[in-house]
Amino acid sequence: MTGMSARALARYEAMAAQARRQRRLQTALPWIVIIGMFLVWEFSCRVFGISEFILPAPSRIFAAGLRWWQPLMWDSLDTLKTTMLGFAFAIVAGVLLGVAIGSSTMVYKGLYPLLIAFNSIPKVAVVPVLIIWFGIGMWPAVITAFLISFFPIVVNVATGIATVEPELKDVLRALGARPWDIIVKVGLPRAMPYFFASLKIAVTVAFVGAIIAESVAPNSGIGRLMMVASSRFDVPLVFAGLIVTGAMGIVLYLIAEFIERRTTGWAMRGQDQNLAVGG
DSSP: OTTOOHHHHHHHHHHHHHHHHHHHHHHHHHHHHHHHHHHHHHHHHHHTTOOTTTSOOHHHHHHHHHHTHHHHHHHHHHHHHHHHHHHHHHHHHHHHHHHHHHHOHHHHHHHHHHHHHHHHSOHHHHHHHHHHHHOSSHHHHHHHHHHHHHHHHHHHHHHHHHTSOHHHHHHHHHTTOOHHHHIIIIIHHHHHHHHHHHHHHHHHHHHHHHHHHHHHSOSSSHHHHHHHHHHTTOHHHHHHHHHHHHHHHHHHHHHHHHHHHHHSGGGSHHHHHHHHHHO
């Protein structure tokens, strides 16, 4: 670069090389941890002679997954479909209710205790009621996924809306802004980091709700597959279903994180700079 001394240029190139190494390490680190976990798992099962009925080795789990790959694929697609449908309902209802709670003290005082009480109810206790209402099928799983992923979205969106500074609201009102203008132009952008943080939580726990319903009212899905495998004492297939569910959760988490970085990158600049400096 023009205007830079040789020492400054060398220092700049060294910092750039260090940043590239850190990015490569950050990319490879999750894979290193996952592969290392499976290697330790396999080694422990073989060395200590752990029974397959108690804890199957990863090699046995992957063999069961290959053997039953078609049921695993179709049932995982069914679970993904019901999870995403319930998750979509949770996003719409959670954002609307979160905006209402965060922008109105009266709505907050009236609804928040009810939301907390309802969220405290174990969702597995609600599934039998949903089966009575909707029958055995996809809808109990969809509604359970909705119920279990709804609360984090509401809380985080409401927090983002409610944390708008009162001084900023006063200035906007003095400039002629209406309450709805403040919510749309200031509150919602302020709530976006909170919203995406809740999405990354809700999209993973939504699988929990769907699989709970599929286990109680088996019709299709990974939950049904694992219940059938458990009844046949096919523990490797049960673990194969768990691993497939975990993989789907990771993929959806990464998709949410990608969208977050593309839409709210302004809120993550400090974090990226800290990571670069810390490396």
